[in-house]
Amino acid sequence: MIARKPLQIFLAVQKALFLRELGMRFSVSKSGLFWTFFEPFMQVLVMVLIKVVLFGKAGDNFDFAAFLALNFTAYNMFRNILTKSMGSFTANKGLFVYKQVKPIDTIIARVMVEVFITGIIILSFIAIGIYFDFDLNIQNLPMVAFGFVWLVLFSFALGLFIAVSNTFYPSIGRSINVIMTFIMFGSAVFYTIEMIPTQIQTLLLYNPLTHFMEMIHGHYFLVLDDRFVDYHYMLLWTLTLLYTGLWFYRRLEERIISL
């Protein structure tokens, strides 16, 4: 057999895993696939309705539907990367008999699938936005895109960290599912930090995800800005999680393979 370079092997493995994950999404669970694409529309619709009922139609100086679409897309991506990474080692245990498949590969492939699905959701939101004339004037597109890419990296780092811990302490995974619901309410997903009373602001800004949300919608809407975003704080979280996640993974890789 011709020897392949490590990068070649990595890419072949990624391609195989990516197509496999995608194929499973499409073939195994039809209802799961439906919800993947229908959920963000439902979330936006429900929240818009709640707002109209509670506060009436008038109010904002930005497009609330577009605001929700943007935030839910980012939040869902974060949540899905996290939950998919978490169960990745156990779900793909059988594949570790092929020595070129490293546990971390399965996480990377799952992250890529989520990014791909998020891309499709963004495209469909844009299509709807154009058709119904929602606010698509982006203040600073590169920064919004950068926010998304950074969020992918952050979610991957957190996902890896939890995946490794979850393998040895399964109760961690269960608590994460509960925590995720609370995180959504405390992450500026359907409000901006500016709308919140000052005392609570400080509390919410301890949550790194709040900063990502503020960064993404702050650079999207002309009337919003990123005054609450602490980029150093975000960087600190990302690097710390990435470092500790990779460090634990390196130490425990062999144990995860022979699980």
Next chain:
Amino acid sequence: MITLNNVTKYFHTKQGRNYILKDMSITIPSETNIGILGRNGAGKSTIMRMLGHIEFPNKGSITSDHTFSWPLGLGGGFVGKMTGKANVRFVCRLYGRSEKQINEIIAFVKDFSELGNYFDMPIETYSSGMKGRLSFGLSLAFDFDYMLIDETLSVGDARFRKKSKEALMQKIEHCHVLLVSHDMGTLKDICDAGIVVNQGQMYYYNDINDAITEYENINKKAG
């Protein structure tokens, strides 16, 4: 050449450590087909998995400049919810095969494994014999220096067993096998040399017949 340097491997059990290998150093020469013998639980499969780099020694190292197949056992390495065909495609992609090669391999495996309609059904509907047939057929499509075979030859009915054995005989003209089996006939037919695993040690024999004799002695002693 496969070299084991001070390899120690154990599993934790309630009675303490259960040693598979204890500070074992051995060099296994190349260019031979090797049968691995040992009593149940002696660690034959674990050694196989260590050679396939999916199990790791607690101490020491195993080095070799050869390529090894994944351990061919009873249907490990397949995803239950995917069809046989999708699984074959997946493994081909792992080994970086082009789409054209993949289609050839799929045709070959489908033909060899004789799964018929089951080839397009999820693996979870397969019997263990069917999984073994698929696994063995798939492995024949790749070239490794060593094939790690764990009892797969005892899969299927007598006719299929004969067919697999013939295919393997053909295959070992240009590659080698490490074979775990309890069937002395198969071992004698296929292997030249043998390894006996017993109580934390591995013993290498240039002649498979010596290995079998030794194995039978161990069995007699144990009663």
